[in-house]
Amino acid sequence: MTTVLLVRHGLTAMTGPVLAGWTPGLHLDERGAKQAADLAVRLSAVPLVAVVTSPLERCVDTATALLGDRDLNLEVDDRLGECRYGDWTGAELKKLAKDPLWKVVQAHPSAVTFPNGESLRAVQARAVDAIREWNARLGPDATWVACSHGDVIKAVVADALGLHLDQFQRIQADPCSVTVIRYTELRPFLVRLNDTGGGVSDLMPPKRRGRRKPSSDAAVGGGAGGGAGTA
Numbered sequence: 001m002t003t004v005l006l007v008r009h010g011l012t013a014m015t016g017p018v019l020a021g022w023t024p025g026l027h028l029d030e031r032g033a034k035q036a037a038d039l040a041v042r043l044s045a046v047p048l049v050a051v052v053t054s055p056l057e058r059c060v061d062t063a064t065a066l067l068g069d070r071d072l073n074l075e076v077d078d079r080l081g082e083c084r085y086g087d088w089t090g091a092e093l094k095k096l097a098k099d100p101l102w103k104v105v106q107a108h109p110s111a112v113t114f115p116n117g118e119s120l121r122a123v124q125a126r127a128v129d130a131i132r133e134w135n136a137r138l139g140p141d142a143t144w145v146a147c148s149h150g151d152v153i154k155a156v157v158a159d160a161l162g163l164h165l166d167q168f169q170r171i172q173a174d175p176c177s178v179t180v181i182r183y184t185e186l187r188p189f190l191v192r193l194n195d196t197g198g199g200v201s202d203l204m205p206p207k208r209r210g211r212r213k214p215s216s217d218a219a220v221g222g223g224a225g226g227g228a229g230t231a
Contacts, residue, residue, distance in 0.1 A: 002135040003143040003203065005043070006153045006179040007066065009058040010035035015175055019096060021082055021089035028061040035176035036065035044068065046203050049138055053147040054080040062176065063147040079130035082149040086117025110165040124155035124165055131156055135183050143205060153179055160188035
């Protein structure tokens with residue numbers, strides 16, 4: 001099974017009051033840099049085989065911190081980039097909340113295409129494609145990081161849980177949080193959601209055993225469910 005650590009970028013000066021989107025040149029602020037450094041320490045014992053990131057600077061900063069001194073190259077995948085919010089990019093959230101489209105974003109996001117921007121359906125499709133293609137490339141024993149953005153991570157989690165995109169606003173991904181999904185041949189398992197401080201012992205790859213019987217997937221599910229309590 002392939003284990004994906006979905007990491008949201010750390011804090012920036014725009015995180016919270018402003019919809020940053022694809023605003024260029026937006027790096028982590030002092031708080032975000034500390035978050036990323038602390039997370040790198042937490043994950044230092046996890047044997048990552050790849051660190052893949054959105055091309056936006058705040059994610060590249062976060063992913064670079066997670067690389068540390070690992071003998072890996074940073075991989076960039078545009079499909080993990082933030083939703084293209086179009087005319088909403090750079091706007092204050094308190095002002096956007098007065099736009100009639102805001103209510104649709106919250107209640108019926110699968111119907112939303114941002115003005116001169118991207119639809120949330122397209123965001124989910126490209127992000128899920130990226131995750132599954134990297135899973136196939138890295139192999140069934142891989143543990144890897146995908147550094148991305150809140151809405152993108154929520155959309156990937158919704159897909160893994162078999163939820164309609166209209167339910168993705170019920171999911172939360174805080175700055176520099178870790179959300180862990182394990183993908184098996186039969187189904188994904190959500191191991192952690194929005195983890196901002198748990199240990200990492202349960203993220204270590206299981207010891208390899210002999211060839212598993214077909215029914216073993218149920219046992220894997222039990223293990224994954226147990227880990228979810230540490231989120």
